Amino acid sequence: METVKTLISPETKQLAISRIQTVALKSIHDFFFEEGFEQLMPVILSPITDPLGPDPGSSVIKTAEIEYLGQRLCLTQSMILHKQIAIGKGIKKLYIVSPNVRLEGPAKQKTGIHAFEFSQVDFEILGAKMHDVFDLLELLMRKIKFDVKLHATKSLQILGREFPMWDAKFPVYTSHEMISKYGTDWELKASSVETTPFFVTCLKREFYDMQDRSREGEHFLNYDLYYPEGFLEALSGSEREYEYEHIKARIEKDGFCISSFQSYVDKAKDGLLFPSAGGGFGVERLIRYLTGVETIAEVQLFKRIPGIPVKV
Ligand code: ASN
Numbered sequence: 420m421e422t423v424k425t426l427i428s429p430e431t432k433q434l435a436i437s438r439i440q441t442v443a444l445k446s447i448h449d450f451f452f453e454e455g456f457e458q459l460m461p462v463i464l465s466p467i468t469d470p471l472g473p474d475p476g477s478s479v480i481k482t483a484e485i486e487y488l489g490q491r492l493c494l495t496q497s498m499i500l501h502k503q504i505a506i507g508k509g510i511k512k513l514y515i516v517s518p519n520v521r522l523e524g525p526a527k528q529k530t531g532i533h534a535f536e537f538s539q540v541d542f543e544i545l546g547a548k549m550h551d552v553f554d555l556l557e558l559l560m561r562k563i564k565f566d567v568k569l570h571a572t573k574s575l576q577i578l579g580r581e582f583p584m585w586d587a588k589f590p591v592y593t594s595h596e597m598i599s600k601y602g603t604d605w606e607l608k609a610s611s612v613e614t615t616p617f618f619v620t621c622l623k624r625e626f627y628d629m630q631d632r633s634r635e636g637e638h639f640l641n642y643d644l645y646y647p648e649g650f651l652e653a654l655s656g657s658e659r660e661y662e663y664e665h666i667k668a669r670i671e672k673d674g675f676c677i678s679s680f681q682s683y684v685d686k687a688k689d690g691l692l693f694p695s696a697g698g699g700f701g702v703e704r705l706i707r708y709l710t711g712v713e714t715i716a717e718v719q720l721f722k723r724i725p726g727i728p729v730k731v
Contacts, residue, residue: 427577427578431577432577432578432717433720434574435571435573435574435575435577435578435710436574436578436706436710436712436717436718437720438571438573438574439567439571439574439575439578439706439709439710440702440706440718442566442567442570442571443563443566443567443702443705443706443709444516444702445566446562446563446566446567447516447540447559447563449562449566450558450559450562450563451514451542454512454555455512456512456513456514456542457510457512457513457514458513458514458515458516459505459510459513459514459515460515461495461498461515461516461517461518462495462498462501462517463494463495463517463518464485464487464492464493464494464495465492465493465495465501466490466491466492466493466681466682467493467500467679467680467681467682467683468482468493468494468495468496468497468500469495469496469497469498469499469500469625469627470482470496470625470626470673470675470679470680471496471497471521471625472624472625472673473673473674474624474625478523478524478525478526478527478725479496479521479522479523479524480522480523480524481522482494482496482522483520483522494520495517495518495519495520496519496520496521497517497519497539497541497699498515498517498519498539498541498699499541499625499627499699500627500680500683502515502541502542502543502695502697503543503627503659503661503683503686503692503695504682504683504686504691504692505543506543506545506692506693506695507686507691507692507693511544511545511546512542512543512544512545513542513543514540514541514542514543515540515541515542516538516539516540516541516702517538517539517541518536518537518538518539519536519537519538519539519701520535520536521535521536521537522535522725523535523725524725524726525725525726526725527725528724528725528726528727531651531707531713531714531715531716532651532652532701532704532707532714532715533715533724533725534703534715534716534719534722534723534724534725535723535724535725536723537701537702537703537704537715537719537723538701538702538703539699539700539701539702540699540700540702540705541697541698541699542697542698542699543695543696543697544695544696544697545693545694545695546693546694546695547658547695547696547697548640548658548696549620549640549641549642549657549658549696551696552642552656552696552697552698553589553591553618553642556589556644556654556698557588557589557616560589560616560644561585563705563709564582564585564709567709568582574710575710578710578711578712579711580709580710580711583614583615583647583648584614585614585615585616586614586615589615589616589617589618589644590613590615590617590618591617591618591619591620591642592609592617592618592619592620593619593620593621594619594620594621594622595621597609597619606645606651606652607649607651609645610645610646610647610648610649610650610651610652611648611649613645613647613648614647614648615647616644616645616646616647616653617644617645617647618642618643618644618645619642619643619645620639620640620641620642621638621639621640621641622639622641622642622643622655623637623639624639624641624655625673626660626666626669626670626672626673626675627657627659627660627666627669628640628641628657628658628659628660629641629657629658629659629660630660630665630669639657640657640658640696641655641656641657641658642655642656642657642698643655643656644656644698644700646704646708648708650704650707650708651704652704653700653701653704653705653708654698654699654700654701655698655699656696656697656698656699657696657697657698658694658695658696659692659694659695659696659697661687661692661693661694661695662687662692663684663687663688663690666683666684666687666692667684667687670684701715703715703718703719706718
């Protein structure tokens, strides 16, 4: 990974990072507007949120929650369940820039890509399939890169950041291909080898990711997008489970109580969830990639790094 090595003052560096972030966010909003998406406001407190697992790689200690007037409310870990419910309320293409609180343990302190509070650009499309999302994301990533190069040229120069050319198409691999090529810790190896963002499909994770029932065994219609040059994971998403029986079975298989997701499960039971696909990418990770800095701590003006006390 080629990271920033130029000798510049901290203020100049922070300003260059902020400029690139401002241009990238405008680019994202313009893109979703032009593609006919509705922007929803984020939900920060809710009785339900993304369980983020079970995931053996996760270090999340607990879901942050408060008690308010007799009700238990969780802080959003991701907007996924609300995105599906919003689709059910008739909003066909939506996106949200939302704060996510994920109380990662100190094991994630030095990864360079984990913060216990960050912003996620989450989107969802009624009736979409995996490949629709791949096409959309490829357009979006190319537009962001183009806009940043055009409108934040000086900031990129200050940071000494240059991008390699991206291939004609973002490659798509399965997680099985990645494991057989690089072993189980394939992520950094693959991300370091590639020079173009790439997708990895079929990952075992949360109950809302659609299982591929046309195949025997455990296969999933889900995906991650990875940044090249060793910048690691950009986005995760999937086609969604929306049928009550499947959702119920998957929640139970994961060892969760149905009651932890009651309003979502009730919607599925009432036929108010629909086929959709989408994904979400962390703003700070995107800006780390665009700026070429070493860690997302350098992107966050107010740092939220696991195990490091918060200072303002
Ligand atoms: N945003 C992701 C999705 O749409 C979920 C996540 O962040 N865990 O699938």
